[in-house]
Amino acid sequence: MDAFLEANVGLPSSTPTLKPTITSSPTVTPSPTSTPSASLRSINGYVKGEGFKAEIEGTNYSASSDFKGLFEINGITPSLTEFTLKISKPGFLTRNINVKIPSDRLSLSISGPNSPIGLMEGDMNNNQVINMEDVIIIAKVFSLTSSHTLYNAAADFNNDGIINMSDIIMLAKNFGKTYLDYQ
Numbered sequence: 001m002d003a004f005l006e007a008n009v010g011l012p013s014s015t016p017t018l019k020p021t022i023t024s025s026p027t028v029t030p031s032p033t034s035t036p037s038a039s040l041r042s043i044n045g046y047v048k049g050e051g052f053k054a055e056i057e058g059t060n061y062s063a064s065s066d067f068k069g070l071f072e073i074n075g076i077t078p079s080l081t082e083f084t085l086k087i088s089k090p091g092f093l094t095r096n097i098n099v100k101i102p103s104d105r106l107s108l109s110i111s112g113p114n115s116p117i118g119l120m121e122g123d124m125n126n127n128q129v130i131n132m133e134d135v136i137i138i139a140k141v142f143s144l145t146s147s148h149t150l151y152n153a154a155a156d157f158n159n160d161g162i163i164n165m166s167d168i169i170m171l172a173k174n175f176g177k178t179y180l181d182y183q
């Protein structure tokens, strides 16, 4: 009997050593907890103008601003809460905006129709600075209209179908500016 007891006492001591393997199953439980927060998020905002691309840097999430200047990126994975939103358009100085979606929000609006995000005209070669190189590029297409084969839509900042003094003045106002000038 004593030997039996000893054998039985010996058994439980081996059972706890098995327990750690069981503790691995609780680690699976977090997956149900992620289901309620698995709702996809969205971000929207207004940009000054149509055809500006808004993209979440380092991802495939992007959208273009419509004729009202509105863009909307939908279906953003819940794990993506802090990111850089890159706004760009050929001919304009790319702007990066740091965005943080609060964990309790499913949708975030970063700018309204009355305070659209503006981009500076003039970065023709897209090197994050507006300087003489850009002036030379626009000078080459000066006076061309949209019907011309060499017409460069990127240089037509005000999108009126002709590259003229109005566009040059817009660039001149931003001369010397870099991406750092967006605060």
Ligand SMILES: [Ca+2]
Pocket (backbone or CB within 6 Å): 122, 123, 124, 125, 126, 127, 128, 129, 130, 131, 133, 134
């Ligand atoms: Ca440039």
Ligand SMILES: [Ca+2]
Pocket (backbone or CB within 6 Å): 155, 156, 157, 158, 159, 160, 161, 162, 163, 164, 166, 167
């Ligand atoms: Ca123009």
